[in-house]
Amino acid sequence: MTKTTLLSPIALAAALFGAAGPATAQDAISDGVVRIGVLNDRSGLYADMAGEGSVEAARMAAEEFGGEVAGVPVEIVFADHQNKPDVGVSIARKWYDADGVDVIMDIGNSAVSLAVNELVKNNNKLVLHTSASAALSGEDCAPRSVQWQYSVFSAADKVVTQQMIDEGLDSFFIIAVDYALGDSIIETFTNSIERMGGEIVGVVRHPLNTPDMSSYLLQAQASGAKGIMLANAGTDLGTAVRQAMEFGVTPGVQLLAAALTTDVIDANGLDVMQGVQVLSQYNMYRNEEGRAWLEAFAERHGTTPSSLQAGTYSAALNYLKAVDATGTDDADTVLDWLKEQEINDAFASSGHILDNGLHSHDMYLARIKAPDQSEGPGDYFDVIEVLPGEVANVAPEDSGCPLVGN
Structure with missing residues (x-):
């Protein structure tokens, strides 16, 4: 795929009319990179359902954009939370505060997800969970948090x-x-x-x-x-x-x-x-798109995808669509755009992100x-x-x- 630079509306106006403001889309992206962090169990009992397979799923989504979006590269990073909330929060805090990670995906352990939710309440970052506890979109919901796979409710x-x-x-x-x-x-x-x-x-x-x-x-x-x-x-x-x-x-x-x-x-x-x-x-x-993605994932990873891995692919794909459409990785702007869309892909049919942060499909x-x-x-x-x-x-x-x- 040919790589192109996409201009945000502000940058386009500046280029056409010489107005003050950013010159390229890169300036609308924090540190010039869209960085996705896949945080999950890579060594314990949930490693098969998430682990490296979720990382591979996120890579597949990034590759659909040619490895870049809005004129900047997409980077996938990953870490093992070991199913321990304190470990997960420590990694997430470092990613958000020091390493330039824009969005954390997967997690897959409800206790870790609930702990990470506390970080995005006052932080302009996103977290897109595959964890299932109903509290994530219930009493412990948080701004800039989406329960992407489903609620166990x-x-x-x-x-x-x-x-x-x-x-x-x-x-x-x-x-x-x-x-x-x-x-x-x-x-x-x-x-x-x-x-x-x-x-x-x-x-x-x-x-x-x-x-x-x-x-x-x-x-x-x-x-x-x-x-x-x-x-x-x-x-x-x-x-x-x-x-x-x-x-x-x-x-x-x-x-x-x-x-x-x-x-x-x-x-x-x-x-x-x-x-x-x-x-x-x-x-x-359920349909040909789902089967085709199953086959592509299985060829790369050696197994059929779990729902967490397919959910991570969907989350990464739609996050990148939002960055591409808005020209920014600003968390609130991206989430507002996502809430306006109907989500249909290899994972979800007739999906919508509700006001409580649940991806309902x-x-x-x-x-x-x-x-x-x-x-x-x-x-x-x-x-x-x-x-x-x-x-x-x-x-x-x-x-x-x-x-x-x-």
Whole structure:
């Protein structure tokens, strides 16, 4: 692609009429570089769902612009937060304050995301999360923060329908990871089930990265619940589903997951994961654009993309579109432009950024396919219903976000 220099309206006026002001678009970009920081788990249990794959996804977005935007180069930097909020905040603060990073993407750990949100409240920088805690677009929302992938509210609130409750799937046990993600799922799922007339018969929490889920699963089985909500993610979620099958928990019991990502299906196989019910934020087989990007990513990275990796691609792509359109990396200007757009790409359909900072887009109520139902890598979901974002998500005014209406 031929590299060109794009002029902002101010710079164009100066060039044509000699008015005082910046001479080129570069002057509208802080330090003459658009710098994207991908902050995530690169060495722990979430590394497969994010890690280097998210960095590669951001690079793919930058390459669609020829490696530059608005006449300046695009640079991708990355770091490992180790799933520790203090580590993540330290990296983010240095990136923002000293290293010229304009936007941080991915993160993928809700506790780290909530900590980083504090930095953008009084800082002209952006953060585009793939983390799922409902608090990110709820009570702990922040200006210049977008929850790009989804809020676990939708995945926990809409994963069971009223019809399913009425037909007898009406009692549930929750197995949750003991940190922000698990807490968010517990609250939302409990409220949803009780609102529809169902019952939560038990809740148990486990530490992050637990290799043996047997005791939790046996508690769930002993409860007599007709469904088990797995309020965890990554390796923890895969372990729970695999051991549920090994211990004979699943016959007659519906497994549900509120934070399932496709890397977990890849790692465990459809023979293990089949039948798990989800409200998925990402269906890579939904159209030709999604399939084409899947194939391009898989050729580069060696695996099909997880929803976090596809979400990071989408976030980077649309961020760069905004910089290109506005001629600046000013955080508020970029975010204002993004809020005016409908977002359609390999990750999202009919997306809009709401006033509470949630990227609301189509979601897919589905069960994971059996091996003989799948057309190939990435074709995992037997879709029951497509839910538009406005149906799947809580309205901004009801989200608890203090920014809404201000």
